[in-house]
Amino acid sequence: MTIGVIRVSNDMVRSLIYLCVYVFPNFSSSLAVSFIRNYKSFLFMRALFALVEPKLETINTFFATTCRDLYDFVRCIETGVILDLDGIDQVKDSLQRFLQPNPDRSQKLRKIGKATETPGWFRKIRPELRVILATASGPCSTVIPEIRHYFGPDVSLETLTIAGSEAFLAWAYNPRDLNLYKVVGSDDVIEFLSVDEPEESRCLAQTWNVDPGKKYEVVLTTRDGFWRYRLGDVVEVVGFDPRDEQPVIRYVEVCSTHTSRRLNDSLFSVHIRIANEVTTETQLHSVIDETSDLLGGVSEFCVCPDYRESVGRYAFMVELQGNLGANAIKAPSSLHTSLQNLNENYLRDSLSGKIDVPAVRVLRPGTFGEFREWKIRTSGGTAVGQVKVPVVVWGEGSRMWLEERVICDV
Template sequence: MLCGLSQNQQVISVGSFFPTSFIRAIRFLEKHWSLLCKDVRTGTVDASITDPSVREAVMEILKPDPKLADFIEAECTKDSWKGIITRLWPNAKYVNVTITGTMSQYIPTLDYYSNSLPLVSTLYAASECSFGINLNLFCKPSEVAYTLIPTMGYFEFLPNQGIDGVVNSISMPKTLNKEEQQQLVDLADVKIGQDYELVVTTYSGLYRYRVGDVLRVAGYKNNAPQFNFLCRENVVLSIDADHTNEVELQNAMRNASANLFPFDARVTEYTSYVNNATVPSHYVLFWELSVNGSTPIPPSVFEDCCLTIEESLNFFYRQGRAYEKSIGPLEIRVVEIGTFDKLMDYCVSLGASMSQYKTPLCVKFEPLIDLLNSRVVSSYFSPMCPKWVPGYRKWNNTN
């Protein structure tokens, strides 16, 4: 951050592989800009940086610049941080960040900080290997399609068996059974519009490994098929016959968030879990909010958000809630600002990669649930049962 600020006119793009890391960097700047300004002003590195090689490398490019420090201070002390990226780095042309699938939840936050710079998803990769690239860099995030590169590994595709093209099993093994191996489709034989789970054989030794990503064939670049990333294959939440996947949860969240717009508020981070301590069990969503409006948000608005989410979930969830009474009212727990930074810190302390960290859409590890619960400031429940019509199985109200 210090190097980027000290050379702010030379920065032409900003970003990180996942938006969580990039937003975390902006929040770091928001908390520590005064220390960074001091370093820019004096041409020194703060004493909290103790690694000699890091200090030596940074000092090679850092020169005292009081005028730049005054500029940074003036921008960071303004009432709003809207557009802070283009204000501090005026020559930045785009934000380089993976924003496909459920990562799209961060688009409003990125637009707010970047003054709606183009969001560019360049690469489709995972810890297993790199898979492909986006050849149309400045397309809309919803239109991103990756062209898989055959020399990266050997790619095969398992036709997706889930309802509405989303796998609805609770947990899938990473190895294929004999029947699934017989169903595999080669890269050259996939069909446009069809959904597949990606299976990869890598140079490092993985053989027919289920990556866990569900892809849809979007078209072709010459003879090479291109794919939209849809979601991860596993179900996020389940109590009874309901199987709520991450795409469905994301759509429900998008619908519910609209209730906050009149108050100039938005959900910046969220996660969920099934609370089995109640009878019947119920879904719990943890929300971290950004509120810029001056009017307090009434409890009834959060209750409407709970109901909106329930109305957006699948037939089986609503049947369990409204008819069988096997599912309790959905609950939203609003947490303190900075809670999801604490969650990230804890996961990194357990060995998660800082650069590849993604906020889990569902938490099952008890210490993570305890951390979230310790920072709850208010809680709200759905005030009534969602609509449910017997015999009418519409999987997702938003489709």
């Protein structure tokens, strides 16, 4: 996706060989990196060249979670030799010409060390870093505290867009507000289906007659052939831009499927259900935010149904920022209480013995980065920037993969 956007915007219809030896101004690495399909190798090369460049000012990743999937590559900088990584054979020679031995930079990095407990540690590595551009709403919001810890208060975290492969939906309305966007006036037709209305075309609202405070599912008709295509995202309208009267929205939830998701006359996107309750993605995010400090800081998480005991329960699979919190033992009951307060059906079913207290399962560091790599490798060609960890994981293969990386149960 990155290389495609760059080529279109710069009118570059050239061969792969030509592109691999080209570096755009203000980019830390050559375009050759964009052709690496292996997730770890792709991130390794991006991060390596960014680490070599001490004057780096901006980090731009499509999702904030990508900022967590980076590595420490001091040895490559010192020797100027690129490692034999999976998936880089076709571009390794092109990349090698841009990586020269740099012992001075390597020595400076070694003196800095890896004091990751120190707030703002990354600013010592990249003293001129000023801004991180990344989508940090929705499922990506849990990594915000960790990013701000590593990069410190002087680096601004700013959101950019709501966009997808299907169409471009919205620009950031205020980049410092990580979940506030303005719908674009493009040649794609954007319509809205209220979550409280029947799934019928007569209930569709246009951009000029949506109501502030209401939640809508986004429906697209694109110039490329999609006709009233349900994008799978739910947004909340907060008002209108006075300059052109386009709706200003907040991102609410991402849906795991484009099929009908109505349940009990209400729309739910990513949700989990053990008994008669339905708990939404928004509610799951809310309870993990309330419990994060008890666990020692949750960087990323997902939830799976857990039937290991006679009564079903939710299993919160969490990756932590550091060590397990001193009061982590209170986390399961805290999650249980928060879910009861948010969801009256969860309260009723848990009191009647149909849902047990949630399990909290701590994953080894780096698990979600490995999960993204695994999904790309097994999906048969999904782009690096297209893989996100779903808030609710139902598939048996994914659940087993995650369970193999559990290091402890709280």
